[in-house]
Structures are given as C-alpha cells and as structure tokens.
Amino acid sequence: MASLKVYNSLTRQKEVFTPINAPYVGMYVCGPTVSGESHLGHARPFITFDVVFRYLQHLGYKVRYVRNITDAGHFEEEGREAEDKIATKAVLEKLEPMELVQKYTNMFHWAMQQFNNLPPSIEPTATGHIVEQIEMIKQIIADGYAYEANGSVYFDVEKYNTDFSKKGQPYGILSGRNLEDQLDTTRELDNQDEKQNKSDFALWKKAPPEHIMRWQSPWGEGFPGWHIECSAMSSKYLGKKFDIHGGGMDLQFPHHECEIAQSTVCNHVAPANYWLHNNMITINGKKMGKSYNNVIKLSELFAGTHPILEQAYAPNTVRFFILQSHYRGTLDFSNEALIAAEKAAKRLWEAYEWLSKQQVSDATPAATDIELDKKVNALVDDFEVFMSDDFSTPKVLANMFELVPIINGIKDKHTPITALSNSTVLHLQQSLKTYLEDIFGLVAPSAANTAVLDGVLQLLIEVRSQAKASKDFVTSDKIRNQLMALGIQLKDEKDGSVSYSVSN
RNA sequence: GGUCCUGUGGCCGAGUGGCUAGGCAGAGCUCUGCAAAAGCUUCCACAGCGGUUCGAAUCCGCUCGGGACCUCCA
Incomplete structure (x- = not known):
C-alpha cells in the first residue's frame, strides 16, 4: 500500500495519512443546504471528496463516508411571499418546509447521480437529529461553555479560547485567526445584544412567530444553530474522534472552527485528525455570486440554458474539467475551457476504449522496443505516486495524455503491439480502467449507444x-x-x- | 480595514531552484478520393521592479492585479 499524503488545513502542511483504526476510515463532509437548487459551486466539493472516497477504497481502506443534508433552518420558496407562512391558510396552501426540503433533496441526488458520484455510506439529515443536537447543547451548558439568553443559547467563545489556549487548542486553530483581531471588525447583526461577546455563536435559536421550522427544547420553541448539526452527526456516526473532515474552503471559518470548539468541549477531544478543504470555482475570473448574476444551477449547466453558457455541458465533461486541476487551487470556469475539456476527455476515452478491446495475447512475452516498454511502465506506475501525493489528479491525467499517442500509434500500426510486452499491455489496460472508471468515476463521453x-x-x-x-x-x-x-x-x-x- | 490564498504562453491548467508538464486553439508535414480522426514536427510563458544565488517561474522584499473568509447564511 502506497503511503498516502494529504494536505491538512489544521497543520498547513502535507502529512502522511495514518488512520486511527486501520483499515477503517471515517470521513465526514459537509453536505448541501436543501433550501434551493444545487449550482456549479456544489460540484467541486462533492466530486473532489467522491474521488477521495474512491481512492481510499482503492488503497484498501474500509471507509464510512458521512455526508449530511442540512434541512433545518430558515426556508422560503422563491416567488412565495412571507404571508404564506402564516397559519391562517389551509394546510395544503401553506408553505410546508418538508415539501421544499424533499424537492431540493431529490434534485441534489439527481445531480450527484449525473456526476457519477457514489452515494455516501450514511446521509443523515439535520431534522432527524434534533434530539442529539439538544443533548449536545445541554452538555456544553453543563460544562460552562454556553449560556441561555431569552430562549436562545450561545457558545461562549471567549471562555473557550481562554481555557483551551492553555492546552494548545485556541479558538482559531483551524483558520489561523486569533480572537483579538476579530472583535472590531464584526458588522451589525440582529440580536447582538443577547450575546455576551460578539464572537459568540448560536447553538440554539428561539423561533420568532413567523418561523416555520420549530422544535421543543429545554429553552422553549426554536431551532438548532448553524454549526451544531455537523458536530452532532459526525460524532454519532464516526465517533468522538475520526479521521477526515472535508468541505469547501468557505466553510473553514466560522463553520469548521465552531465545530471544533463544540466537539472539543463535549467530547474532550478535537473531532478530526485531518481537515481537507477544496478551493472554489470562479466564472470567467469572477467569483460566483448573485450580484454578478453568474450562479449557474446544475440543471442549467447540463441543459445549456444559462445565458453565460454557449452550449450544454455533460456532467462527465464537468467532472473531467474539475479533475484536470488540483482540488486546492481555484478553478476558472469558461466556455472555452469547458469545450477544451470536452474534446480532451473524448480523445482520452477513445484511446482507452480501443485499447481495452485488444487481446493481450497478440503481444509477446518480451517487448521488442525496450525503451518504449520502460516508458509506458513508468508513466503508469506514476499514477499511484501522484494520487498518493495529495490527490494530484491533474498529473495523473497528464501522464494518461502522454500514453494516448502511444496507444493511437499502435492502433494506426505506426507501432506494432509487440513493441510492448504482454504484461505491460495488461498493466496499462488494467491501470487505465482502475483510474478512469473506478477512481476518477468517468464514463464514456458520448451518448449511450443502443x-x-x-x-x-x-x-x-x-x-x-x-x-x-x-x-x-x-x-x-x-x-x-x-x-x-x-x-x-x-x-x-x-x-x-x-x-x-x-x-x- | 484584518487574516489568508493567488497572478504561468491565445484559453484552461501542472510545476521539485539548474533537466519536456498536459489539454484546447494556431502553423507545417504524413496518411486519405477529399475530409475528419490519428501520428509526427512546431510557435507562444512564467504580472512588474529589486534582492539572495554560479543559476529562480520556483526563495525574500516592494508595487500592481485577482480571490476566499471576517459569525446566526449553508
């Protein structure tokens, strides 16, 4: 088994990956909020961690991959007015949050299938774990790191930071921020007066009358705070301390920082050993955002219906495009780049398909072109070297593209297949299949042939x-x-x- | 304003201080009835200015540009 190295955001360096309890690996990735349709930005983390999931399994690990559905929170349906939430309407006319949640969850699952992402081992919902979240909050209060104010509960960041800094676990350990720097820069928000300090964050929120999702709690009717669900569900299904926690870089602060604080208080141990963060996708050099009017929904992407798009892009093309860059770098999305990816994926796949149909017995036990034989083996052997170096998918693909002319040369009879030994041909066939299909999760770029x-x-x-x-x-x-x-x-x-x- | 990341050829993107990334596009050639596909060859680069070094795209500083986050929004 190759020694896998991953970049750990917590230590800001690449580290050898050592599971707590090999061959078992626990991995938690923050899932989507199903209050709207998934967009291009969602493609990156879920494809990235799908490949991580697949590669860990390839290495022989037994992975439990937990990815939550955030379905608790503040919901409004597009086009509906706030009055819809008021209880004067008949039940079927009212906005029913679970109906919205179901609709967008279904669409999310559809998109994940389009991308050929494997389903996670467990996909827990926030609304299904209210009890666990309440228990966790009670524990934090009991330990003295949270306080109730007017039906809401807040985490005492100052106290946590003071106490845990002594143990080398200050608040800000993940994001590299220190608490003092932040106090002056916070903008004005509602209910700030309930907090003892501006840096405190909500564990439980009292529900205002118009809020449509609400649960009973020791502190009155309300709903869980933003960060607590991931802590509750990750520790329930992966244990107090698990191996990998993943998510987008935008979640690093405050979301993941708060998870660490909550879990550390509750479980007396930091939750995850390795924190992996994927970078963001930009569109024509600009970040995706409503103000730029460049948020492309996945359904629009696959159909080519967004004004920015010159054509439709197949899910497989998008997946290939994402794998052509390293997950920790920003990735710029443009029509030109996507069209290039589409062509490249096609060329690679056609060479792969042709090769996979060849009978190895046509080759000979010994290679007639020793140099070429060595070169092919070296290119193939580096697949695992590159993947084990923090999942360098672009380098693996570059090697594959160096193999394409060699394969096509055999196809066009410029090179006899006997130039390679039959063990080399077999090695090449099997490795391409393993990497392209099993690890990268790519599929034939053309429409299904009947x-x-x-x-x-x-x-x-x-x-x-x-x-x-x-x-x-x-x-x-x-x-x-x-x-x-x-x-x-x-x-x-x-x-x-x-x-x-x-x-x- | 604060913390951090980043700036590579027409476009997208790898990159260890000295050795070809790769893809798409462009040019030439081969093959072909003509094309396409494929193969071969080839052009185009390291934001700017300093510094360290025998040698820097790679290290350091400054300038300019881009991006992420800065708390109840997932």
Missing part, C-alpha cells in the same frame, strides 16, 4: 463503403456529412474499417 442505433449505423457504413468502392463519392460524402450534422462522426481507420463516435 443496439438499434449501432445496427443502423453499420448499415450506413456498409452502404457508404460500397459507394466509395464504386467511386460514387457524392453518395459517400452525403452519408458522412449528414451523419456529422447529426453529431455522429465517421472515422476511416488505417486498416480500412470504419468506426464512429456519437456526441451529445
């Missing part, structure tokens, strides 16, 4: 070949050009056969 379509195309190819044989190029070109207009490209191979590829 048996019927294939039959029709074989017929057309045969007719065209006959036309060509009798020098009837008008007919042969007509078949070729009209198929092209339909998105079906015919390719005259070197050996006289004809293949085709279907674009979406």
Whole structure:
C-alpha cells in the first residue's frame, strides 16, 4: 500500500495519512443546504471528496463516508411571499418546509447521480437529529461553555479560547485567526445584544412567530444553530474522534472552527485528525455570486440554458474539467475551457476504449522496443505516486495524455503491439480502467449507444463503403456529412474499417 | 480595514531552484478520393521592479492585479 499524503488545513502542511483504526476510515463532509437548487459551486466539493472516497477504497481502506443534508433552518420558496407562512391558510396552501426540503433533496441526488458520484455510506439529515443536537447543547451548558439568553443559547467563545489556549487548542486553530483581531471588525447583526461577546455563536435559536421550522427544547420553541448539526452527526456516526473532515474552503471559518470548539468541549477531544478543504470555482475570473448574476444551477449547466453558457455541458465533461486541476487551487470556469475539456476527455476515452478491446495475447512475452516498454511502465506506475501525493489528479491525467499517442500509434500500426510486452499491455489496460472508471468515476463521453442505433449505423457504413468502392463519392460524402450534422462522426481507420463516435 | 490564498504562453491548467508538464486553439508535414480522426514536427510563458544565488517561474522584499473568509447564511 502506497503511503498516502494529504494536505491538512489544521497543520498547513502535507502529512502522511495514518488512520486511527486501520483499515477503517471515517470521513465526514459537509453536505448541501436543501433550501434551493444545487449550482456549479456544489460540484467541486462533492466530486473532489467522491474521488477521495474512491481512492481510499482503492488503497484498501474500509471507509464510512458521512455526508449530511442540512434541512433545518430558515426556508422560503422563491416567488412565495412571507404571508404564506402564516397559519391562517389551509394546510395544503401553506408553505410546508418538508415539501421544499424533499424537492431540493431529490434534485441534489439527481445531480450527484449525473456526476457519477457514489452515494455516501450514511446521509443523515439535520431534522432527524434534533434530539442529539439538544443533548449536545445541554452538555456544553453543563460544562460552562454556553449560556441561555431569552430562549436562545450561545457558545461562549471567549471562555473557550481562554481555557483551551492553555492546552494548545485556541479558538482559531483551524483558520489561523486569533480572537483579538476579530472583535472590531464584526458588522451589525440582529440580536447582538443577547450575546455576551460578539464572537459568540448560536447553538440554539428561539423561533420568532413567523418561523416555520420549530422544535421543543429545554429553552422553549426554536431551532438548532448553524454549526451544531455537523458536530452532532459526525460524532454519532464516526465517533468522538475520526479521521477526515472535508468541505469547501468557505466553510473553514466560522463553520469548521465552531465545530471544533463544540466537539472539543463535549467530547474532550478535537473531532478530526485531518481537515481537507477544496478551493472554489470562479466564472470567467469572477467569483460566483448573485450580484454578478453568474450562479449557474446544475440543471442549467447540463441543459445549456444559462445565458453565460454557449452550449450544454455533460456532467462527465464537468467532472473531467474539475479533475484536470488540483482540488486546492481555484478553478476558472469558461466556455472555452469547458469545450477544451470536452474534446480532451473524448480523445482520452477513445484511446482507452480501443485499447481495452485488444487481446493481450497478440503481444509477446518480451517487448521488442525496450525503451518504449520502460516508458509506458513508468508513466503508469506514476499514477499511484501522484494520487498518493495529495490527490494530484491533474498529473495523473497528464501522464494518461502522454500514453494516448502511444496507444493511437499502435492502433494506426505506426507501432506494432509487440513493441510492448504482454504484461505491460495488461498493466496499462488494467491501470487505465482502475483510474478512469473506478477512481476518477468517468464514463464514456458520448451518448449511450443502443443496439438499434449501432445496427443502423453499420448499415450506413456498409452502404457508404460500397459507394466509395464504386467511386460514387457524392453518395459517400452525403452519408458522412449528414451523419456529422447529426453529431455522429465517421472515422476511416488505417486498416480500412470504419468506426464512429456519437456526441451529445 | 484584518487574516489568508493567488497572478504561468491565445484559453484552461501542472510545476521539485539548474533537466519536456498536459489539454484546447494556431502553423507545417504524413496518411486519405477529399475530409475528419490519428501520428509526427512546431510557435507562444512564467504580472512588474529589486534582492539572495554560479543559476529562480520556483526563495525574500516592494508595487500592481485577482480571490476566499471576517459569525446566526449553508
């Protein structure tokens, strides 16, 4: 098993990954808030950690991957007025929060399937764990690190910081902030007067009358604070201390910082050993935001319906595009870049598909081109080296692209397959399959070919070949050009056969 | 304003102080009835200014630009 290194946000350096209780690995990733439709920004963390999940399993770990659904909070449906929440309407007319939550949860699951993300081992909901959250808050109060004020409960950040700094665990340990720097810079918010200090954060919020999601608690009717759900669910399903906590960089502060504080008080131990954060996606060099009007929903992305988009982009193209950059760098989204990714993914996949159909027995036990054989083995062997170096998917892909001309050279008979030993060919075939399909989770870029379509195309190819044989190029070109207009490209191979590829 | 990240060729993106990243686009050639596809070759780079060094895209400083976060919003 290769020694995996990961960049730990907590220590700000790459570290060898050592599970607490190998071969078991516990991984928690902050999931979506299902109060709206998922957008392009959501694609990055969930694809990134899907690949982490897949790679850990590839290395032989038994991973429990927990990703929550945040379905508790403040909900409004687009287009509906606040009056909808008032109880004077009939039950079926009123905004029912669980109906909204269900709708957006379904859409989220649909998008994850489109991306070919594996489902997490457990996908707990915040509303399903209110009891656990209340218990946790009670514990924090009992330990003296939270206080009640007017039906709400706040975490005492000052006290926590004072006490835990002595143990080397100050508030700000993850984000690199220190408490003193922040006190002056906070903007004005509601209910600040309830807090003893501006840096305190809510564990439980009293529900105002119009708030539609509310639960009974020792402090009255209300709803849980923003951060507590992840602490409650991660410790319930992964234990007080687990291996990996992941999420977007935007969550590092305050969300993850607060999780650490809460869990450390409750469980007397910091929650996770390794904190992994993916960077953000920008669009044409600008961050995604409502003010720029560049928030692209995933359904719009796949259909090409957002004004920014010049065409539709297949989920697989987006996935490939994301894997072409390292997860900790920002990634700029543009039509030009996506179109380039689409073409690149196609070229890579077609070479892979062709190779996977070749019989290894056609090669020979010993390579006739020792240099090439060595080169191929070196390129393939580096897949694992690169992936084990903090998941360097772009470097693995670069190596794959160096293999493409070699594979196509064999296909076009520039290079005999016997140049490589049969063990090398087998190694190449298996490694490409493992990395492209099992770890990267990529799929064939073209639309699904049905048996019927294939039959029709074989017929057309045969007719065209006959036309060509009798020098009837008008007919042969007509078949070729009209198929092209339909998105079906015919390719005259070197050996006289004809293949085709279907674009979406 | 504070904390942190970042600035690579037409576009997207790797990058260890000295050795080709890779993809897409462009140019030439080969193959082809013509194309496409594919193969081969090739152009284009390290924001700016200083410094350290035998040598810096890679280390340090400054300037300019971009980005994230700065608490009840997930």
